[in-house]
Amino acid sequence: MSSPATGSLSALRQAQGPTAADRDETRSASTGAASGSRIRLIATDLDGTLLDPTGHVTARTRAALDAARAAGIVVVPVTARQPIGLRAIAAEAGFAGWALCGNGAYGIHLGTHEQLFGSEIAVPVQQRIARELAAQVPDLLFASVREAGEVFVAQAGYAEVAALGDHKRDPRTMGAVPLTEVLLAPSLKLVVRHASMSPAEIFAVLGTLDQTGFAATLSGAPFVEVMAEGVTKASGLALLCAELGIEQDEVLAFGDALNDVEMLRWAGHGVAMANAEPAALAAADEVTASNAADGVAAVLERVLAV
CATH class of the missing domain: 3.30.1240.10 (Hypothetical Protein, Haloacid Dehalogenase-like Hydrolase; Chain: A; domain 2)
Structure with a gap:
């Protein structure tokens, strides 16, 4: 179980100004985004989001991820990639725990290789x-x-x-x-x-x-x-959070593509990249800088400074 994190979703919302949630009060209420909710899990897409255009993790982004982990926040890659693709960048990002692969179809532990769940097409x-x-x-x-x-x-x-x-x-x-x-x-x-x-x-x-x-x-x-049927990044994230005892409104998620839409909507706070597809931009509470400009790091630095 992770220790309390220093960042909060309510402070994040106040710091970043008007959001998609402000334009959709029903969604905000449904996510249970209560004042003072702590961020306990960061869920991030990889390609087009966490990784720069060359497919790597920048020094700034790695420092932000490390700071989040040091604050007791669980950092989880949520990706369309398979384990072979995760292993290619795990050391750069510091990924050693749980990961969600195949667009949420299965959860694996990168260290122990334990499979938490798996949903197959018949x-x-x-x-x-x-x-x-x-x-x-x-x-x-x-x-x-x-x-x-x-x-x-x-x-x-x-x-x-x-x-x-x-x-x-x-x-x-x-x-x-x-x-x-x-x-x-x-x-x-x-x-x-x-x-x-x-x-x-x-x-x-x-x-x-x-x-x-x-x-x-x-x-x-x-x-x-x-x-x-029913498998999305959001469904996989919900299963992992249930296992870890983390609430939906304690999740901060990042994404850029169509396969990130459900996750951005489900999370307590969803952040789309400036380079995101229109559907992802519409689903998010906030838009950050592009993956070429360390957009994930920019948000994490602000959250962890609260």
């Missing part, structure tokens, strides 16, 4: 998705993330259109199996992409299907990400 559901999408969009390619994010099963042809940065995996290690094998076991995340069609276009087609059994989102990566 085999019949992902088979239906592939079948119904194929009827409208030819030549789609699929990959399945399994077993605490350590197993990646890619359809033949997927590696040819993938880059190292897409999944933080060398495409030569992705394998190449028939689509039937990709869909043969439940997935923590099902990835859908096309050699020439944009993720937004695929996402739009996916939105016309019966949504029973799955949820889909975009993270800014060159593919669509599909999780089990």
Whole structure:
């Protein structure tokens, strides 16, 4: 259990002036944002948010994260990435505890490798998705993330259109199996992409299907990400907070993309980056500087100075 933090959500709101919550009194009340609520957990997206445009943690941001941890605040990466992608920057950010991967599909401890929870897409559901999408969009390619994010099963042809940065995996290690094998076991995340069609276009087609059994989102990566029904970064964060005994209004969250929207709305105080997508900007209580200008650090420095 973390010790009381020095920052408070009420002070944060007063310091940063009018917010999206001021324009939406219903949402503010629903999050239980009571005066004096302490920040006990910081939930942060990585790409486009915590990391700079080169994909690294700046010295200023690392210092702010360390100061938050020293104040007894739990710092949790909440990301679309799998553990392999987290390990690439864990040392830079000082991440050694709980992390939420696959857009909230599962929670893992980076130190002990314990899996707190995992939500998988049922085999019949992902088979239906592939079948119904194929009827409208030819030549789609699929990959399945399994077993605490350590197993990646890619359809033949997927590696040819993938880059190292897409999944933080060398495409030569992705394998190449028939689509039937990709869909043969439940997935923590099902990835859908096309050699020439944009993720937004695929996402739009996916939105016309019966949504029973799955949820889909975009993270800014060159593919669509599909999780089990009800899975979002907010759902994963709620499960972790319940485990840690942390209340919703004690959470400060940062994000920039469509897959961050639910988390920004759910948290006691949601902060969008200046470079965020319109949906994330609309969901947040506050907009900070861009990830290129240490926007996360700017907010944390202000909170911890209260």
